[in-house]
Amino acid sequence: MLLYHRPTSGHSYKVRLLLSFLGIDYDERIVKAAAGKNIVDPAYYDLNPRGQIPTIDDNGHVVWGSTAILAYIAARYDAARTWLPASPEKMAAVMQWMELAQNEVNGLFLSRAIQLFGYPGDLTSAQRAGNRALDILERRLTGCRWLAAGDGPSIGDIACFPYVALASDNGFDLAARPAVCGWIDRIASLKGFAPMPGMESLLSS
Ligand SMILES: N[C@@H](CCC(=O)N[C@@H](CS)C(=O)NCC(=O)O)C(=O)O
Numbered sequence: 001m002l003l004y005h006r007p008t009s010g011h012s013y014k015v016r017l018l019l020s021f022l023g024i025d026y027d028e029r030i031v032k033a034a035a036g037k038n039i040v041d042p043a044y045y046d047l048n049p050r051g052q053i054p055t056i057d058d059n060g061h062v063v064w065g066s067t068a069i070l071a072y073i074a075a076r077y078d079a080a081r082t083w084l085p086a087s088p089e090k091m092a093a094v095m096q097w098m099e100l101a102q103n104e105v106n107g108l109f110l111s112r113a114i115q116l117f118g119y120p121g122d123l124t125s126a127q128r129a130g131n132r133a134l135d136i137l138e139r140r141l142t143g144c145r146w147l148a149a150g151d152g153p154s155i156g157d158i159a160c161f162p163y164v165a166l167a168s169d170n171g172f173d174l175a176a177r178p179a180v181c182g183w184i185d186r187i188a189s190l191k192g193f194a195p196m197p198g199m200e201s202l203l204s205s
Contacts, residue, residue, distance in 0.1 A: 001026040010162030012054035013196040021192040036119035070155040093148040097156030104133035108163035141179035
């Protein structure tokens, strides 16, 4: 498998984290960025029409976007189907949290990207969405160990994890959300966990 990504990209890190949990080796192509935009060869748009990362090429089968890639890898390579259960009810429960990851949690991404990487955007509305994401997660995780089924981690947890775990870097108050902090620690203690840049402290906590 070939992964197009950048080490500082949290969306790409979701894919790297699942591959790490599953123990799957991959090759990589680093896509460089300037002022919040990927510097991409025009041919890259044949792989990913949005010109974004992540994208994977799995033996000639191309998938773009972290949600689709996580679902593809879990369905194809996790024989036990723990990361994306096959039952319609459990699969839907996981996909609900993937939806949160692409909506409210994306406010955490945008806040970070605007402040640290010069992305264009409305910081106030990104922060509002980010705080809403943290409040929704805090409510869910008060009394639940994992986002979806409750009996183990899923790609829903992975999809929400990166920008939540990095949120205190750019002004969000994680200490006020103890259930979210406990969930971050639970993910960081799973076998195969590997941090992205900015998360190294999780290894020692
Ligand atoms: N919804 C997409 C978002 C991907 C995304 O925004 N990637 C960023 C890097 S973290 C990117 O490629 N930004 C550069 C650009 O949009 O040109 C996903 O989940 O894969």
